[in-house]
Amino acid sequence: MKILSYFPSxxxxxxxxxxxxxxxxxxxxxxxxxxxxxxxxxxxxxxxxAKQWQSSHGRALSIEQSHGGSGKQAxxxxxxxxxxxxxLALAGDIDEIARQTKLLPGDWQSRLPDHSAxxxxxxxxxxxxxxxxxxxxxGDLVKEGVKVITPNPKTSGGARWNYLAAWAWASKQxxxxxxxxxxxxxxxxxxxxxxxxxxxxxxSTFAQQGNGDVLLAWENEAYLIGxxxxxxxxxxxxxxxxxxxxxxxxxxxxxxxxxxxxxxxAYLEFLYTDEGQTLAAKHFYRPRKPEIAALAASRLPExxxxxxxxxxxxxxxxxxxxFNDGGSFDQVxxx
Amino acid sequence: MHxxxxxxxxxxxRWLLIGLALLALSLFLLLPLLAVFVExxxxxxxxxxxxxxxxxxLSAVRLTLTAAAVSVPLNTVFGLAAAxxxxxxxxxxxxxxxxxxxxxxxxSPVIAGLVWVLLFGAKGWFGPWLADHDIRIIFExxxxxxxxxxxxxxxxxxxxxxxxxxxxxxQELAAVTLGASGWQMFRRITLPNIKWGLLYxxxxxxxxxxGEFGAVSVVSGHIRGKTNTLPLHIEVxxxxxxxxxxxxxATLLGLLALLTLGLKSAVEQFTHQRASxxx
Numbered sequence: 001m002k003i004l005s006y007f008p009s010x011x012x013x014x015x016x017x018x019x020x021x022x023x024x025x026x027x028x029x030x031x032x033x034x035x036x037x038x039x040x041x042x043x044x045x046x047x048x049x050a051k052q053w054q055s056s057h058g059r060a061l062s063i064e065q066s067h068g069g070s071g072k073q074a075x076x077x078x079x080x081x082x083x084x085x086x087x088l089a090l091a092g093d094i095d096e097i098a099r100q101t102k103l104l105p106g107d108w109q110s111r112l113p114d115h116s117a118x119x120x121x122x123x124x125x126x127x128x129x130x131x132x133x134x135x136x137x138x139g140d141l142v143k144e145g146v147k148v149i150t151p152n153p154k155t156s157g158g159a160r161w162n163y164l165a166a167w168a169w170a171s172k173q174x175x176x177x178x179x180x181x182x183x184x185x186x187x188x189x190x191x192x193x194x195x196x197x198x199x200x201x202x203x204s205t206f207a208q209q210g211n212g213d214v215l216l217a218w219e220n221e222a223y224l225i226g227x228x229x230x231x232x233x234x235x236x237x238x239x240x241x242x243x244x245x246x247x248x249x250x251x252x253x254x255x256x257x258x259x260x261x262x263x264x265x266a267y268l269e270f271l272y273t274d275e276g277q278t279l280a281a282k283h284f285y286r287p288r289k290p291e292i293a294a295l296a297a298s299r300l301p302e303x304x305x306x307x308x309x310x311x312x313x314x315x316x317x318x319x320x321x322x323f324n325d326g327g328s329f330d331q332v333x334x335x
Numbered sequence: 336m337h338x339x340x341x342x343x344x345x346x347x348x349r350w351l352l353i354g355l356a357l358l359a360l361s362l363f364l365l366l367p368l369l370a371v372f373v374e375x376x377x378x379x380x381x382x383x384x385x386x387x388x389x390x391x392x393l394s395a396v397r398l399t400l401t402a403a404a405v406s407v408p409l410n411t412v413f414g415l416a417a418a419x420x421x422x423x424x425x426x427x428x429x430x431x432x433x434x435x436x437x438x439x440x441x442x443s444p445v446i447a448g449l450v451w452v453l454l455f456g457a458k459g460w461f462g463p464w465l466a467d468h469d470i471r472i473i474f475e476x477x478x479x480x481x482x483x484x485x486x487x488x489x490x491x492x493x494x495x496x497x498x499x500x501x502x503x504x505x506q507e508l509a510a511v512t513l514g515a516s517g518w519q520m521f522r523r524i525t526l527p528n529i530k531w532g533l534l535y536x537x538x539x540x541x542x543x544x545x546g547e548f549g550a551v552s553v554v555s556g557h558i559r560g561k562t563n564t565l566p567l568h569i570e571v572x573x574x575x576x577x578x579x580x581x582x583x584x585a586t587l588l589g590l591l592a593l594l595t596l597g598l599k600s601a602v603e604q605f606t607h608q609r610a611s612x613x614x
Contacts, residue, residue: 031558039575066557067571080457081474081556101457120500200574208578230578 005033026259029269030063033083035070035157035246036200037221039282042087048279049270054311058270068278069198070157077103077251084221084255084264087248089157090308091115092315094249103253117245119269122305126206126222126237132205133213135240141214142187149212151196153323157167158199161324162216165242167322168306172240185332191272207232218244219300220284243305299313371589375582380528385478385574391560395568396587402551402564403544406483410540414491415533419525422499423507433496439488447485448553451478474556479564482550486539493530494536502528531606535599542574542595546588595597 017177018088034042039319046063053061066073070089078100088094088137091109098106109116127135133146151159166188167181174180193212196202199221206215215233217225222235248268255264270276277287281296293300312318322328344352375383386392411582417436421429439447453459455472465472506528510520526533548566556561563571565588572581 036574064561065559067556067574076474076556078458079452079473080455080471082471204574219351224576 007131027263028059028061028260029181029258030061030084030260031066031082032063032085032087032255032267033066033081034087035073035089036067036198037224038087038246039065039067040224040263040284041220041279044283045170045271046277048275049267052275053266069151069155071155072198075313076103076265081112082254083257084258084260085248085250085268087246088244089119089244090160090315091245091247092160092282092319093157095315097251102251103251104249105252106156106311108249109247109251112230112248112268113272114288115245116247116249117288118248118268118276118286119246119280121219121246122303123161123216123244124219124222124241126217126225126233127236128213129231129234131234131236135213135214135236137236137278138166138240139173141166146191147174147193147212148213148214148216149194149196150192150203150216151198151202153329156198156202157195158221159195159202159216161218161242162316163304163322163329164308164312164318165240166216167328168242168311169240170237171311182328184330185328189332194198219286221280223284223299225319237301240304240306241308244307253320268333278285301302313322356396362386368589371582375579375586377582382579383583386577387584389580390586391563392568392580394560395565395584396562398476398479399545399565402479402483403541405480406411406487407537407541410487411487411491414493414495414536414540414605417492418495418532422496434571436489436492439486440493440519443457444486444547444549444552448550450485451554452480455481461555462517473554474562475556476562478554479551479562482554483544483547486547486550490543491533491539494532495538496503498529498532502558529603531609535602536598538602542592545591548580568571 004144012038015034026272032046036039042065046065050061052061053059066083068076070093073081074086074088074096076091077086077097083215086094086097092262094104094108099105112118117141125135125138125141127133133143136138139279140146150162153159153163159309163185164289166206170181170184174184194205196205199218199256203217207225207296215222215225219235225233226235248271250264250268255261271280272288274289274292277289277292280302281287281292283325286300287293287296306312308318312321320327348528358480417432420426421433421436426434433475452473454461455465455478457466457473459473472481506524507520512523515523546566547564548570551564552567552570555564555567557563557567559573569581569584569588572584
């Protein structure tokens with residue numbers, strides 16, 4: 001019988017495939033495990049850096065990309081996804097990798113300038129063209145009949161920034177009164193019909209499927225919607241937002257194992273160069289370099305911003321207070 | 336005595352029921368399939384073709400075919416052996432084995448992926464040992480194959496068990512009585528009896544192996560051009576606002592489904608003809 005004759009070959013094939021985990025020449029590839037809205041940005045960075053590496057080192061470098069919700073990506077690295085570098089949405093997620101594994105040291109954030117965040121971003125409000133609901137600031141989001149789209153802070157890094165930005169505004173508005181802040185946040189999340197798993201997920205809900213009146217989004221994601229869906233939306237800068245610092249780090253143990261430590265370090269340092277910073281600005285991230293930030297200032301206006309370190313006591317504390325089980329978010333979405 | 340209709344319903348009721356069934360069929364099955372093809376071709380054949388021959392799409396197709404090429408034969412062997420054991424023999428734990436075979440149907444695909452992470456992930460049971468020996472399973476091809484094998488495990492067995500149960504083992508007993516060896520009996524009696532059922536099971540198993548999303552998503556690591564299978568690649572494209580490209584790749588899976596269904600009905604027709612020819 002024909003089927004029987006190919007059993008042995010199939011089994012041998014299976015064993016072969018299992019035995020040979022793909023092993024490429026040391027130092028010829030880099031795996032960058034990143035979060036959702038950086039796809040287009042790193043596609044450009046990878047091409048530019050590979051070219052530079054080729055001319056300075058005389059050998060090719062191929063950079064592989066993996067994207068997903070920031071928390072989920074950190075989890076994958078902890079579970080063994082062999083990232084040479086991680087470029088995630090918030091320091092807390094890289095802290096978690098350092099805490100649960102021995103892949104990189106706990107003080108990773110001090111190894112590169114600006115707390116290892118080569119570019120920053122912020123959270124803005126995206127509304128439908130013409131702003132039919134008259135949304136101007138965070139206070140308008142709790143009005144009757146306004147539908148707000150944001151992902152779930154439990155799974156999405158961007159959603160945690162959204163949440164803290166809203167919290168910061170409420171805290172200023174109500175003079176730090178906890179009960180009033182919580183009441184505001186509860187009313188805000190009553191207006192959220194669906195919690196997506198990641199930033200991209202929520203963007204699709206808002207832009208592709210046409211749900212909701214306001215999308216809480218990364219500034220760069222907001223501009224991307226403008227480009228991908230012309231005439232659909234406009235961006236509202238609130239009176240106060242949060243300075244989001246998406247950090248980057250070399251995952252030392254993985255890079256050493258792959259013989260790519262040098263390339264991994266150079267790759268992240270490239271993000272701080274004029275070329276890297278210009279690409280960041282091109283993709284609507286806020287560059288750190290003042291002269292390049294000045295060029296982008298017309299598109300990315302000045303804005304009053306709080307920081308996680310100054311206003312929320314750092315990510316470890318913010319995570320525990322707001323997003324861990326029993327944190328403020330659990331109270332806010334309590335039915 | 337006048338001719339009796341096989342149904343007792345009146346004509347309008349019958350037509351209403353048929354109409355409802357047709358409506359539901361087109362609404363839930365035909366319309367989505369049509370939508371995939373329309374969306375795929377919305378921006379012209381150039382975009383459509385470019386999406387299919389892009390390096391990451393080709394790599395996804397290759398990975399999907401590899402995963403299916405390994406898991407389908409494995410599950411064919413497992414399914415045959417399991418169906419044989421369960422239907423031709425009585426033993427203690429037979430009911431338990433039957434339920435175990437159904438397990439992959441019962442658990443959510445997410446769990447089907449997570450179990451492998453729990454076993455072979457860096458923090459899993461065998462993670463440290465695997466890391467010491469530089470063997471990679473999760474976030475590599477072996478993990479994707481394991482997840483696919485697990486999810487498609489029941490298809491062949493479930494197809495064969497009722498068939499072999501109905502056939503009984505009289506013919507096998509006769510063969511053994513006449514001095515056939517175990518292998519001869521299997522090749523000359525059992526296999527010819529079940530070959531169409533087997534083929535049917537293999538087709539279904541293959542369709543699912545190529546289409547599986549949930550379990551594979553958990554163990555893939557989503558590395559572009561490397562560990563994205565076709566269904567995962569479609570999700571990536573969709574998330575990158577490349578809707579036409581996403582649907583173009585989806586047509587590949589859609590065509591595969593149609594091909595499988597075509598083969599399946601051909602098999603059914605053939606079996607039917609043989610069965611009625613024999614009477």
